Amino acid sequence: GCNPLAETGRSKLQNQRAVLNQQILRAVRMRAGAENLLRATTNNKVREQVLLELSFVNSDLQILKEELEGLNISVEVYQNTEETFSIPLVPLGLKETKEVDFTLPLKDFILEHYSEDGSEYEDEIADLMDLRQACRTPSRDEAGIEMLMSYFLQLGYVENRFFPPTRHMGVLFTWYDSFTGVPVCQQNLLLEKASVLFNIGALYTQIGTRCNRQTQAGLENAVDAFQRAAGVLSYLKETFTHTPSYDMSPAMLNVLVKMMLAQARECVFEQMGLPGIRNEFFTLVKMTQEVAKVGEVYMLVNTAMNQEPVKENIPYSWSKLAQIKSDHYKALAHYFIATILCDHELQSGDDEDQQEKAFSKLYDHVPEGVTVLTILKDKVQRKQLGKAHLRKAIVYHEEALRVCGLCKKLRNIDVLQEVLTAAHKRSLLKYAQQETEDDFLSLIQAPDILPKTEHKIETIAPQFSKVKVKDFFHRLGPLTVFSAKQRWTAPRTIRILHQAGELGFSLKGGSPVQIYGLDPLCSAALLGLKEGDYIVSVGGEDCKWLGVNEVLEKLKSVGEQPIEVAVISCQDTTASMHSKSATYSVGMQKTYSLICLAMEEDKIDQTKKAPLKLPFLSWGIKNRQKAASTLCLPSAVAGSSPIKKKLSPFTLLNTESSLY
Numbered sequence: 009g010c011n012p013l014a015e016t017g018r019s020k021l022q023n024q025r026a027v028l029n030q031q032i033l034r035a036v037r038m039r040a041g042a043e044n045l046l047r048a049t050t051n052n053k054v055r056e057q058v059l060l061e062l063s064f065v066n067s068d069l070q071i072l073k074e075e076l077e078g079l080n081i082s083v084e085v086y087q088n089t090e091e092t093f094s095i096p097l098v099p100l101g102l103k104e105t106k107e108v109d110f111t112l113p114l115k116d117f118i119l120e121h122y123s124e125d126g127s128e129y130e131d132e133i134a135d136l137m138d139l140r141q142a143c144r145t146p147s148r149d150e151a152g153i154e155m156l157m158s159y160f161l162q163l164g165y166v167e168n169r170f171f172p173p174t175r176h177m178g179v180l181f182t183w184y185d186s187f188t189g190v191p192v193c194q195q196n197l198l199l200e201k202a203s204v205l206f207n208i209g210a211l212y213t214q215i216g217t218r219c220n221r222q223t224q225a226g227l228e229n230a231v232d233a234f235q236r237a238a239g240v241l242s243y244l245k246e247t248f249t250h251t252p253s254y255d256m257s258p259a260m261l262n263v264l265v266k267m268m269l270a271q272a273r274e275c276v277f278e279q280m281g282l283p284g285i286r287n288e289f290f291t292l293v294k295m296t297q298e299v300a301k302v303g304e305v306y307m308l309v310n311t312a313m314n315q316e317p318v319k320e321n322i323p324y325s326w327s328k329l330a331q332i333k334s335d336h337y338k339a340l341a342h343y344f345i346a347t348i349l350c351d352h353e354l355q356s357g358d359d360e361d362q363q364e365k366a367f368s369k370l371y372d373h374v375p376e377g378v379t380v381l382t383i384l385k386d387k388v389q390r391k392q393l394g395k396a397h398l399r400k401a402i403v404y405h406e407e408a409l410r411v412c413g414l415c416k417k418l419r420n421i422d423v424l425q426e427v428l429t430a431a432h433k434r435s436l437l438k439y440a441q442q443e444t445e446d447d448f449l450s451l452i453q454a455p456d457i458l459p460k461t462e463h464k465i466e467t468i469a470p471q472f473s474k475v476k477v478k479d480f481f482h483r484l485g486p487l488t489v490f491s492a493k494q495r496w497t498a499p500r501t502i503r504i505l506h507q508a509g510e511l512g513f514s515l516k517g518g519s520p521v522q523i524y525g526l527d528p529l530c531s532a533a534l535l536g537l538k539e540g541d542y543i544v545s546v547g548g549e550d551c552k553w554l555g556v557n558e559v560l561e562k563l564k565s566v567g568e569q570p571i572e573v574a575v576i577s578c579q580d581t582t583a584s585m586h587s588k589s590a591t592y593s594v595g596m597q598k599t600y601s602l603i604c605l606a607m608e609e610d611k612i613d614q615t616k617k618a619p620l621k622l623p624f625l626s627w628g629i630k631n632r633q634k635a636a637s638t639l640c641l642p643s644a645v646a647g648s649s650p651i652k653k654k655l656s657p658f659t660l661l662n663t664e665s666s667l668y
Contacts, residue, residue, distance in 0.1 A: 026104050028072055028075055028076050028189055029104050029184040029189045029191065031072055031189075032069065032072050032073075032076070032188070032189035032190060033189075033190075033191055035065055035068050035069045035072060036069070036190060038061075038065050039062065039065045039066065039069065042058050042061050042062045042065060043062070045058050046058045046059070046062070072189065073188065073189070076187070076188070076189050093423065093426070093427060093430075094221050094278065094423070094427065095274075095333060095336070095423070095424055095427050096217075096421060096423065096424060097216065097217045097230075097271050097274070097275075098213075098217070098267065098271070098326060098329065099210070099213040099214040099216070099217045100186065100206075100209065100210035100213045100214070100237075100264070101186055101210065102144075102146075102186075102207050102210050102211065103183050103184060103185075103186050103203050103206055103207055103210070103255070104144075104183070104184045105144060105181070105182060105183045105184070105203065106182040107141070108137070108140060108179060108180070108181060109137070110133050110136055110137055110179060111130075111133055111137075113170075113177045113178050113179050114126065114129070114133050114170055115127065115129065115130075115133070117170050117177065117492075118484070121170075121172075121492065121495075122484055122490065123496075123498045123499055123576075124484070129481065129483070132480040132481050132483075135480050136162065136166065136480055139155075139158070139159050139162065140159060142155060143155060143156055143159045143204065143207070146207070146211055148211065148214050148215055148218060149215065152211055153208060153211055153212065153215075154475055156204060156207055156208045156211065157208060157470070157472055157475045158475055158477050159204060160201060160204045160205060160208070160472070161472060161475060161477040162477055162479075162480060163197065163200060163201050163204065164201075165477075165479040165480070165481065165487065166197070166480075166481075167197050167201075167492075168487055168491045168492060168493070169479075169481050169484060169487070169490075169491060169492060170492055171197050171492055172492040172493060173492075173493065176195040176196075177195065178195065179195060179197075180193055180194070180195055181193070181194055181195070181196070181197070181199050181200045181203075183199060183200075183203040183253065185253050185254050185255050186206070186210070186255040187254055187255050187260075187321045187322065187323065188254055188255075188321055190254070192252050192253045194252070198248060199251075199252070199253075201248070202244060202248040202251050202253075202256055203253075203256070205240060205243065205244045205247075205248070205470075206241070206244060206255065206256055208240050208470065209237045209238075209240035209241040209244065209264075209268075210237075212233050212234070212236045212237035212240060213233070213234065213237045213268060215229075215233045216229075216230045216231075216233030216234045216237065216268075216271065216272075216275075217230075219233065221275065221278055222282075223282075224279060224282060227275050227276075227278055227279040227282065228279070230271075230272075230275045231272045231275045231276055231279070231465075232468070234268045234269070234271045234272035234275065235268075235269070235272050235465065235466065235467060235468045236468045236470070237268045238264075238265045238268040238269050238272070238467040238468075239467035239468040239469045239470055240470045241261050241264050241265050241268065242261070242265050242467045242469075243469060243470055244256065244261060245258050245261035245262065245265070254321045255321075257317075259315075259317060259318050260318055260321065260322070262312070263309070263312045263313055263318050263322065265467065266305075266308060266309050266312055267309050267326075267330070269305070269465055269466075269467070270302075270305040270306050270308075270309050270330075270333075272465050273301065273302050273305050273461075273463075273465050274302050274306075274333070274337075276298075276461075276463045276465065277298050277299055277301075277302050277337075280295065280298060281295065285344075287347065287351060288352075289348060289352045289363060289366070290362075290366055292344050292345075292347055292348045292352075293348065293366045293367065293369075293370065294462075295344055296341050296344040296345050296348070296370060296457060297341075297369070297370065297457070297458065297459060297460035297461065298460075298461055298462075298463075299337050299340045299341045299344065300337070300338065300341040300457045300458070300459035300460075301459035301460060301461045302333075302337040303333075303334050303335075303336075303337035303338035303340075303341060303459070304334075304459040306330050306331075306333040306334035306337065307334040307338075309330045309334075310327060310330040310331045310334055313326065313327040313330060314327060324415070324417075325415055325417040325418055328411055328412075328414075328415045328418060329415075329418060331408075331411055332408045332411050332412050332418070332424075332428070335404045335405070335407045335408040335411070336404070336405070336408045336427075336428060336431065338404050338457075339400075339401040339402075339403075339404035339405045339408065339431065339435065340401075340431065341457045341459075342397040342398070342400045342401035342404065342454060342457065343397070343398070343401045343431075343434070343435050343438065345370060345394075345397050345457060346394045346395070346397035346398045346401065346438065347394075347438070348367070348394075349383075349390045349391070349393055349394030349397065350390070350391065350394040350395075350398075350438070350442060353387060353390065360381070360384070360385075363384055364380050364381050364384060367380050367383075367384060368380045369458065369460065370457055370458060371455050371456075371457070371458060372455065372456060372458055373455060374455060391442065392452050393452055393454065394442070395439065395442050396452050396453060396454035397454040398435055398438055398439040398442070399439070399454070400454040401435045402432070402435050402436060402439065405428065405431055405432035405435055406432065408428050408432075409428050409429065409432060412424060412425065412428060483550075484552075485519075485520060485544070485552035485553065486518070486519050486520065486552065486553065489520060489542065490552070494578060495578070495579040496542075496576040496577060496578050496579060497576055497577045497579065498576070499544055499545075499574040499575065499576050500536055500574065500575055500576070500577075501572050501573070501574055502532055502535050502536060502537050502572070502573050502574075502575055503535060503570050503571075503572055503573075504531070504532050504537075504563065504570065504571055504572075504573050505531050505532075505570045506564075506568050510530075511530070511532070511563060512526065512527040512529075512530025512531065512532050512533065513525060513526040513527060513530065513532060513533075513537070515543075515556045515559060515560060516556065517556070518555060519552060519553045519554060519555060520542045520543060520544060520551065520552045520553075520554070521542070521543050521551075521554070521555065521556050521559050522540055522541065522542055522543075523537060523538065523539060523540060523541045523542075523543070523575070524539070524540075525539075526538070526539045537575060538575075538577055540577070540578070541575040541576065541577050542575060542576050542577075542578070543559060543573055543574070543575055544574050544575065544576055545573070545574040546559060546562040546563060546571065546572075546573050546574075547562065547566070547571050547572060547573075548572070549562070
């Protein structure tokens with residue numbers, strides 16, 4: 009990861025975000041305490057004092073939320089350092105988290121579950137914690153993406169190795185909401201995986217905004233980065249369906265995916281116009297439809313941002329920026345079509361049919377009483393319709409400038425003001441160049457422009473297969489057998505003797521090998537060897553990863569001498585996971601504040617095995633029958649065959665990966 013103490017613009021923003029998160033947490037705890045006191049007291053004087061205190065706390069929270077919004081709209085920090093004359097793109101800030109100590113829980117679990125000395129795995133646990141710490145400050149490039157993905161994949165191994173479905177491990181994960189700053193604390197590893205995925209998407213957006221938009225290569229990289237960001241966020245929405253954080257709720261992720269695809273579309277248009285837009289009929293027709301498409305997608309983004317429940321938590325300045333971009337690009341579309349009508353009169357050598365066909369695709373309908381061909385041929389009608397489009401362009405430009413002036417955060421972005429003002433002046437100049445004597449006679453209204461594009465913009469799914477990761481806890485044995493879902497007896501030592509060159513049993517399977525075809529009268533069986541036992545060591549040497557031939561070779565290498573073999577027996581387990589639920593509604597902020605207040609993160613007993621009983625959490629199957637606002641974790645039954653079931657880092661992620 010990057011140096012967390014580096015005084016870069018981005019690190020300063022993240023440090024400010026971390027400070028704000030702590031201030032919001034304190035305010036939320038104070039509010040929760042005041043609310044509890046208000047419910048408990050009957051003294052009117054105390055109630056008045058508490059209500060007054062609550063008003064102060066709520067005011068502080070509103071101010072802190074506005075400061076956090078200011079960080080989210082600090083887009084100039086993330087832009088390319090080259091001087092540009094382009095509207096800034098919006099990146100996502102990384103989610104902040106607290107440090108997590110895996111040492112005691114994992115060492116205890118290794119001793120209890122795998123019957124091995126946990127202290128022998130201190131290096132592996134340290135590697136895992138170092139990787140997590142580095143992921144808090146990833147570099148803003150492909151190396152940073154690869155590091156976050158490697159940690160995400162490593163979490164898949166950790167989940168299958170150490171997090172059984174029947175209990176919690178006592179490891180508390182705390183992640184702060186990117187938009188509200190409210191912390192979410194859970195002992196569920198799925199919160200960690202979902203938050204890492206969000207940060208992968210956020211890092212892609214920061215890479216996209218950093219690209220140099222004055223070059224073709226830079227714009228291509230920006231388009232790719234935003235498509236990949238949309239792909240990661242879409243994958244997060246589909247995979248982790250009930251995330252308890254506002255910024256990772258399905259509705260919010262849906263808006264963020266639309267915003268990233270809109271920014272990719274904007275970069276495609278800039279890419280087309282980078283060499284310069286030729287003042288030629290068919291080129292302008294194509295650019296008109298493309299820029300109209302950009303305006304349309306930003307209008308849809310703005311509409312989505314103003315829907316409940318997203319409206320309450322999306323930064324206000326983001327919504328206004330989407331509205332400004334929609335108006336700005338719609339104005340450009342009308343300006344281009346006005347240029348076609350005013351600057352390109354139909355000449356004798358022009359192909360009328362081709363021009364009529366191309367121009368007719370711009371409109372859903374033409375003004376009543378005229379046709380496309382008459383507009384192209386009649387000089388007066390061309391001028392009138394062209395001026396109508398210019399008037400509409402000016403209206404859109406003025407609306408964009410008005411909205412920008414009303415938003416405190418946006419009017420401080422100089423380059424945004426410059427771009428909007430320059431486009432407005434250009435349309436006014438074009439309108440002033442036209443003849444004005446027929447203005448009072450012209451009642452024609454400019455029709456809406458049909459958006460169309462030849463460039464397909466869609467999400468690019470995250471390619472985890474390209475990131476090669478080695479399981480830190482590889483020494484525990486093959487994951488298909490040695491996982492948290494399986495239970496075994498403690499290793500038993502069997503002293504095996506060769507009887508007339510025979511062992512009295514055969515071996516089968518991959519790694520580790522199993523006892524097969526055991527002779528019940530052989531010496532090994534009499535000493536406690538069972539059919540189906542796994543051999544984990546031969547003569548004191550670990551052989552969990554050895555195949556049949558290699559183990560046989562070790563057994564026969566001692567000749568007639570007895571050899572000690574350690575074996576384990578798989579135990580059938582039928583325990584199922586408790587259904588756990590938490591209220592998920594528009595008033596979630598209050599729910600989370602009480603959960604966070606109740607959980608004293610710094611005082612949790614790491615050695616305690618029983619799960620904590622928290623407010624707003626209830627146990628039992630009956631929770632599934634409650635209202636739609638209650639979301640439950642599905643039950644996971646761990647009673648299947650230990651051999652046939654194949655595990656991977658994505659086992660839970662593909663099936664039961666919803667957060668409550």
